[in-house]
Amino acid sequence: MNDLHAAVVAVGAQGSVHLHGYRRLAGVRVVGVTDSEPDRATAVASGIGATTYAGVAALLESETVDVLSVCTPPAHHERIVLDALDAGVPAVHCEKPMALTFGGARRMSAAADSRGALLTVNHQRRLDPAYRSAREAVRAGEIGDVQSFEGYCANLFDWGSHVVDLILFFAGDEGPAQVFGSIDVTERRHVYGALVETAAVSHLYWADGRHATIFTGHVEALSREPRNIVVVHGTDGRLEVRGSEVVVRRFDGGGRRIACTVDAEHRVDLHGVDPAVIQGTALALQDLVQCLRSGAEPVLAARHGLAAAEVVFATYQSSALRAPVTLPLTSTDNALLRGLELGYWTPIGESHGTS
Known part of the structure; x- marks a missing residue:
């Protein structure tokens, strides 16, 4: 089976947690990252062999992404998730909370359902x-x-x-x-x-x-x-x-x-993030990837976040x-x-x- 391609939007503290999780998944390769601070994105990308992109649009146009992590502040979640689903990304893992309005959260969930895509919200507990x-x-x-x-x-x-x-x-x-x-x-x-x-x-x-x-x-x-x-x-x-x-x-x-x-593998220093959050996020990504391959519903399915x-x-x-x-x-x-x-x-x- 070919490797799944993953990408991360925003590689600050929580983005680094998602990258940690992806690096521990067999058959998954991070191919692209983007961040509001280009220097940070470049530094992260060079350390994992990924490509840096100026924005989400450029990332989705240039890469075939199987799993996308959205780690931006909540104001940007709806737009990025909808753009990713429109671009045909089959699995999106979004940080909580879902959106700034209930309508935004509903649109995100409905868009995933209508496309047969997987959308998960990182209530990793x-x-x-x-x-x-x-x-x-x-x-x-x-x-x-x-x-x-x-x-x-x-x-x-x-x-x-x-x-x-x-x-x-x-x-x-x-x-x-x-x-x-x-x-x-x-x-x-x-x-x-x-x-x-x-x-x-x-x-x-x-x-x-x-x-x-x-x-x-x-x-x-x-x-x-x-x-x-x-x-x-x-x-x-x-x-x-x-x-x-x-x-x-x-x-x-x-x-x-x-x-x-x-x-022990999750007891690492990632910008002071609680190791329990690091472990939970890694387990969430593992579950999402397994469900993408099997067709099962993820533990953190969007219906729970909604x-x-x-x-x-x-x-x-x-x-x-x-x-x-x-x-x-x-x-x-x-x-x-x-x-x-x-x-x-x-x-x-x-x-x-x-x-």
């Missing part, structure tokens, strides 16, 4: 062996019947997409029927260039009675904790996921810890409407941005960062 074991523990009834979930993170749009995705993961990928949320925008906070809320509370309700509450914001209590926390409450106990720690606690005094381990995006944008929509939102979400824009234009919030100051 679904591939963490410990998290998968934790989900099996929930399925096996170790904490009884699941009743509710809690989630904690810095913001809903970026970091929170992982928390929402994990709650849906532990809920058996059955989406909620309704979302009731409230957000605060006291400053214009940008994370990887995208405007996010200052703080939020989002309540999710399932038709079978399960519910979830997600809290976001830079409060002191959260700043002492891992960036993403998910708690699953059952009739006989609870499951706690706190960064690299997974604990099953039973009300009868029993329980266990599920070890989070990272293989489901997480729907909850995020439904929370923003609920806050703008001051009312619950029934899913499926019909609004296709970003109600946070719309609300700012309409004067629903009057932020003071501005910040830019990665959380």
Whole structure:
């Protein structure tokens, strides 16, 4: 079988993580890279025997790409993914969050479906062996019947997409029927260039009675904790996921810890990225390539990323409407941005960062 050709758009910190993953895949060769900083792209390309391109269009015109990684800030995801699918790329792996609007996320997913292409969103925690074991523990009834979930993170749009995705993961990928949320925008906070809320509370309700509450914001209590926390409450106990720690606690005094381990090959220094993220991304790319060859659905299929995006944008929509939102979400824009234009919030100051 001929080698599959891979390419990476944006080779900064997360792009270097994708390159690490590709280099460990037999039968996959990185043939091209592009980046907003040409010198960085040239340096990376020369080290792996790839070609540097001035932009995505030039890359897609010059190379036959089988797998494309999109590692840009989220503002560029929709355009690049749609261009790649239009060019006939059969598999695209996109960083989260999917897009700046729910309509953008829907267009990305629909374009992949209509072309018979594979689109995955890098919620790589679904591939963490410990998290998968934790989900099996929930399925096996170790904490009884699941009743509710809690989630904690810095913001809903970026970091929170992982928390929402994990709650849906532990809920058996059955989406909620309704979302009731409230957000605060006291400053214009940008994370990887995208405007996010200052703080939020989002309540999710399932038709079978399960519910979830997600809290976001830079409060002191959260700043002492891992960036993403998910708690699953059952009739006989609870499951706690706190960064690299997974604990099953039973009300009868029993329980266990599920070890989070990272293989030595992924314990490398890539711009300070968490080795667990490096390993998870490598596993995601491995799974995508295997599915491209077999025709199976990837673990990180776009439908999961779209489901997480729907909850995020439904929370923003609920806050703008001051009312619950029934899913499926019909609004296709970003109600946070719309609300700012309409004067629903009057932020003071501005910040830019990665959380």
